[in-house]
Amino acid sequence: MCQPPGSGAEVDGLSNGLLDLHLHETIAGVLRERDPNSSTVNQSGYIWTTIPRSFLDARCNDPAGETECILRGGMKEAILAQPGFSCGVPAPLETAHTINPVPGRGLGMFATRELRYGDLIFAERPLIVAPAAYMTRAPPTETGEPSLEWLFMEWEDLLKAAVGRMSTENQEAYRALANSHVNDGSPPLLGIMRTNGFSASEALLQVFPGLSDGPEGRFSAVGKVLSRVNHSCAPNATVVMEPLSFTLQLIAVKPIALGDEITVTYCGLLDTQKQRQAQLDSYGFTCECPACSNAAESDERRTKIAEIRKSLGEHEFEMWIREPSLPEDYLMKHVGAMIDLIYEEGLQAATEYAYALELTAKSICAAGHIGNLIQATIAYKAALSTELGVTSPRIQDRLADFKSYLLKRTADSESHQEEE
Ligand SMILES: [Zn+2]
Numbered sequence: 001m002c003q004p005p006g007s008g009a010e011v012d013g014l015s016n017g018l019l020d021l022h023l024h025e026t027i028a029g030v031l032r033e034r035d036p037n038s039s040t041v042n043q044s045g046y047i048w049t050t051i052p053r054s055f056l057d058a059r060c061n062d063p064a065g066e067t068e069c070i071l072r073g074g075m076k077e078a079i080l081a082q083p084g085f086s087c088g089v090p091a092p093l094e095t096a097h098t099i100n101p102v103p104g105r106g107l108g109m110f111a112t113r114e115l116r117y118g119d120l121i122f123a124e125r126p127l128i129v130a131p132a133a134y135m136t137r138a139p140p141t142e143t144g145e146p147s148l149e150w151l152f153m154e155w156e157d158l159l160k161a162a163v164g165r166m167s168t169e170n171q172e173a174y175r176a177l178a179n180s181h182v183n184d185g186s187p188p189l190l191g192i193m194r195t196n197g198f199s200a201s202e203a204l205l206q207v208f209p210g211l212s213d214g215p216e217g218r219f220s221a222v223g224k225v226l227s228r229v230n231h232s233c234a235p236n237a238t239v240v241m242e243p244l245s246f247t248l249q250l251i252a253v254k255p256i257a258l259g260d261e262i263t264v265t266y267c268g269l270l271d272t273q274k275q276r277q278a279q280l281d282s283y284g285f286t287c288e289c290p291a292c293s294n295a296a297e298s299d300e301r302r303t304k305i306a307e308i309r310k311s312l313g314e315h316e317f318e319m320w321i322r323e324p325s326l327p328e329d330y331l332m333k334h335v336g337a338m339i340d341l342i343y344e345e346g347l348q349a350a351t352e353y354a355y356a357l358e359l360t361a362k363s364i365c366a367a368g369h370i371g372n373l374i375q376a377t378i379a380y381k382a383a384l385s386t387e388l389g390v391t392s393p394r395i396q397d398r399l400a401d402f403k404s405y406l407l408k409r410t411a412d413s414e415s416h417q418e419e420e
Pocket residue numbers: 232233287288289290291292
């Protein structure tokens with residue numbers, strides 16, 4: 001059995017044990033039908049629907065198949081209404097991965113060529129996108145909360161209907177995925193989703209801003225191939241759901257050599273070793289990576305990274321732009337210290353690293369260091385790919401926004417001095 005990817009702060013699919021028992025709502029009448037162009041709505045507003053494999057523009061087809069979805073009303077329309085949807089399933093110019101056995105750990109993914117930070121390794125349409133937290137209207141038990149058994153049963157029915165709509169091939173693929181929740185009462189389809197889900201919440205929020213930021217707005221996506229990627233506490237890749245292509249994308253966050261195993265995190269990267277291991281327990285393995293074996297030093301560095309990041313907000317950046325009396329390296333010395341710690345821990349997968357590259361690029365731009373600007377822009381663009389996905393139109397928006405900072409510190413400082 002391979003160790004499947006799952007949840008955590010970075011890969012925030014289904015948090016272990018995340019079962020929201022407080023909002024009570026019933027799922028009734030689980031209907032099944034196989035027409036991928038139709039949708040079925042149940043009483044509580046969940047819709048079983050399909051993001052099809054075929055579009056008018058054949059370049060947008062994914063030969064691997066369609067995605068079954070359990071969504072709220074209006075979400076599918078919002079996905080299809082994105083300008084340029086679907087831009088098709090992106091692929092690297094040359095195949096970059098292979099799946100091989102890993103001694104003692106089932107299967108794993110390996111690089112078949114060199115990769116750089118920000119490179120797309122692989123993308124696929126998910127087999128399923130479904131709620132990552134389930135609201136039940138089951139009657140409360142003596143503790144005041146509905147029974148877990150009831151909740152599991154309703155949630156499993158929801159998934160059964162979606163899996164029942166899949167092609168035979170996709171049903172078999174879904175059922176063949178690893179399930180590390182066999183002993184906690186999770187029924188099988190739910191167990192597989194809890195084991196293999198990546199977060200789709202951010203992606204769906206981008207196209208459907210009305211989505212709740214509470215548990216009912218959280219969605220999870222399960223990929224057939226990406227479920228084979230193993231865990232590391234210092235991973236060399238990250239998975240992001242990109243809405244315009246409606247794909248899960250695996251993107252390199254470190255230089256990767258030919259033959260290296262490709263890994264992602266199943267837990268919160270800046271959490272302590274103890275916290276990480278607690279999250280990994282539900283996957284049924286103990287992590288013995290260098291960071292976990294050397295917990296005291298590693299925890300200290302990870303905590304320090306989080307602390308520095310907190311002190312480098314938008315407010316500090318704007319203040320540095322406006323205040324000519326602040327030294328040129330006011331922010332960059334802290335950014336530099338954070339990057340050093342990130343390299344020591346091998347934590348380029350953390351969002352703090354992408355943020356450091358963004359802040360570096362903006363500072364160079366604002367201070368007018370034109371000589372370094374191209375390199376900083378390339379690094380920032382790669383960072384945006386790791387956060388948004390390589391096909392995201394938001395990358396161009398963010399780059400345009402960043403160019404508006406050009407010479408801003410010089411200009412703002414001058415006008416500030418004139419006012420004085
Ligand atoms: Zn570890």
